[in-house]
Amino acid sequence: MTSFRRPLAALIISTQLIGFTICQAHGGPTIPGVELTKNGQAKSMTATNPEDSLAAGAEIFENLTENSPELNAAAFDDSMTKYETLRSNISAQLAPDQMKRLDALLANVRKSWQKRDRGSMAIQSIEVYRLLQESINHANQPVPAGVPLLDYAGFKIKALLISKLPDWEQIRKTAHEATLWWASTKPKVTDSSLRDAMDHTIMGINEAVRLKDARLLTFAAEMELILVDGLESFFNSHPQNH
Secondary structure (H helix, E strand, C coil): CCHHHHHHHHHHHHHHHHHHHHHHHCCCCCCCCCEECCCCCEEECCCCCHHHHHHHHHHHHHHHHHCCCCCCHHHHHHHHHHHHHHHHHHHHHCCHHHHHHHHHHHHHHHHHHHCCCHHHHHHHHHHHHHHHHHCCCHHHCCCCCHHHHHHHHHHHHHHHCCCCCCCHHHHHHHHHHHHHHHHHHHHHCCCHHHHHHHHHHHHHHHHHHHHCCHHHHHHHHHHHHHHHHHHHHHHHHCCCCC
C-alpha cells in the first residue's frame, strides 16, 4: 500500500471497532418478521402481518447476497421456498408494475443460480432487497429508509466486486447513492462516534472507487455494513419521527 493510502486505510480500520462497540451498546439490530437465534442467525422467516412480509422477504434476498460465495443448492432452494410462502402478502403490498419488476428480478435470480453465476445472482438478489425495502412505509418504522438503502449499497458494491472485471461505472453510481443516503440519514444520528465513523467510511468508499482499488473498496464496504448494523441498533433504541 502506497503512503498516501495508509491514512485512509487506518481511518477505515478504526470504524470496525467503533461500529462493533456501538452495535453492542445499543443491543444489536432487529429484523421485522424474523426471529433470531442467540447467534443472530435467522430462525424463522414468518411474518406477523402482510406489511411485515416486505421486510421478511427483503431479508431473504439480503441473505442470498451475503452468502452467495458459499451458498449451496439446498440453502438456495430453501430461500426460494420461504419467499413463496410470503409472495401473496408481498403481492398485496405492491403496485402491479412493482410486482412485474419483482417477478423479473426473481427470474434472473433463478437463471443466474442455474448458470452458477454467483456474482450475477448476488446482484439480482440485492436488487430484490432494494425493491422490497423501498416499498416499506418507513415513516412507521424506527429505522429510517436511508439505513436499509445503505445496507443495499454495501452489499451491491461487494457483489459487483465478485467479477474479475468489476463494472466500475455501476460501482461509482452505487457509491454516489450511498453518499446521498448517508447525507439524508446523518442529521438524525445523535451518536457522534457512529456519525463520524460512517463519515470516514463513506469517504473511504469514494476514495477507493476513485483509485479503482478493489481490495480497499471491499474492506470499506465491509466496514460500512458493520456500521449499518450500528445504525439499525441506534435507531431501534432511539425511536424518532422520520
